[in-house]
Amino acid sequence: MTELRDRIEAARAAYAVPGLSWAIHDDHAVADTGALGVREAGGDSPVTETTRFQACSISKPVAVLGMLRLVDRGLLDLDQDVNERLTSWRIPRNGTWQPVITLRHLASHSAGLTASGFPGYRRTDPLPDPVQILSGAHPANTEGVRVDTMPGVRMRYSGGGMTVMQQLLEDVTGTPFADLMRELVLDPIGMADSDFAQPPPAAVHDRLASGHDAYGRPVEGGWNLYPEQAAAGLWTTPADLCRWALAVRAAYQGAVDAVLSRGLAREMLAPRLPTGKAQTGGLDEIGLGVFLAGRDGQVRFGHSGSNVGFQCHALSYHELGSGAVVMSNSDRGYFAVQRALAAIAERCGWPDYPDDLEEPKQPDRDSVAALAGHYRLHDASALSLRPVEDELAVRFDGQPEMIFGFVGQQDGQLIFASRVIGVRLELELEGTKITVRQDGTTITGTRH
Structure with a gap:
């Protein structure tokens, strides 16, 4: 013991x-x-x-x-x-x-x-x-x-x-x-x-x-x-x-x-x-x-x-x-x-117990910091992003702010997930334009 x-x-x-x-x-x-x-x-x-x-x-x-x-x-x-x-x-x-x-x-x-x-x-x-x-x-x-x-x-x-x-x-x-x-x-x-x-x-x-x-x-x-x-x-x-x-x-x-x-x-x-x-x-x-x-x-x-x-x-x-x-x-x-x-x-002695263990992933802080801002999305909603150390505070129109943790980066996308509600966001920024992917849905927007 x-x-x-x-x-x-x-x-x-x-x-x-x-x-x-x-x-x-x-x-x-x-x-x-x-x-x-x-x-x-x-x-x-x-x-x-x-x-x-x-x-x-x-x-x-x-x-x-x-x-x-x-x-x-x-x-x-x-x-x-x-x-x-x-x-x-x-x-x-x-x-x-x-x-x-x-x-x-x-x-x-x-x-x-x-x-x-x-x-x-x-x-x-x-x-x-x-x-x-x-x-x-x-x-x-x-x-x-x-x-x-x-x-x-x-x-x-x-x-x-x-x-x-x-x-x-x-x-x-x-x-x-x-x-x-x-x-x-x-x-x-x-x-x-x-x-x-x-x-x-x-x-x-x-x-x-x-x-x-x-x-x-x-x-x-x-x-x-x-x-x-x-x-x-x-x-x-x-x-x-x-x-x-x-x-x-x-x-x-x-x-x-x-x-x-x-x-x-x-x-x-x-x-x-x-x-x-x-x-x-x-x-x-x-x-x-x-x-x-x-x-x-x-x-x-x-x-x-x-x-x-x-x-x-x-x-x-x-x-x-x-x-x-x-x-x-x-x-x-x-x-x-x-x-x-x-x-x-x-x-x-549990049989067949998987031995893979996850480690916290560390983001490129400059890339996360570049996401900061308020965006008008093409579906007429709005999105605000605010970096909080290694995480991202996310607020959609009409919703309270939620903290999303960094989970990875792939093909220019920064991937964040909320452990509270099981939502995953893939964010890609090009200049002032942002692409947001969530559960197979893609929305684009512009910082203003």
């Missing part, structure tokens, strides 16, 4: 991550936990095994487990048009076409919905309710959720889809989402250090880690708020997320006291569509709420998480019964989390 702790500490220190925590499970229970660093840079409050981190997008598979429990009870149908059950809001028409979206689509990110992710809200901001978020109405800071590709054809990650699911669960049960998740998932599994409440209750603030940017500076107010609870709103610990993984595995094996039927657990962990790009641990297919990889007794499931100031990953081999969760309170935590999981994989 000392050697593992030393390797994880070396990774934390190498990437200047203020705090990091992990847990490992065997086939029956949480077998080991560890914590390093501090809750907030410059402070002396240490991270402990019960310090809560933002689960970020790992909120999604936890929420999907709750949804599947309602399917088990007969309150929901995976293949029914969700508009037949939604009462507070409905998925809008796309012109004259009214798409049919099901819970199976939502849980497998194949609904063709917009809104890949959410930037969150400062603690001083007014918070929208889910209907305002789905509609894109004030005070929501993102556009409304709509269908713009054919449902069921391909996997396209959508936090918006999880927010539709959140609203559907509230409409069907009449119960606030955080209370419903406590009843369906957190309490039955024993996740005592977890809560979907947004904002988190003041009584637990002294147990919460503060988020930090890539330069070690604390997030304003300590953390952002995520009223998109199913997509990004869970506060939890690595040990509690291991308990979630063990509960899914027990259901998959048909345990008599499992929280979910064996049939639905097997649907949850059945591969449906390729993702196009593997997550940490080689996860390259999507099931229901979880990402998957492996064959022939080496099947593993899990999910990555990335909110402002937090990075985490959960991974479990459901036939071996071994798995782990690593959580960090830094935008640079991604690289430390990768290395911590690689060290755990080696110690636990």
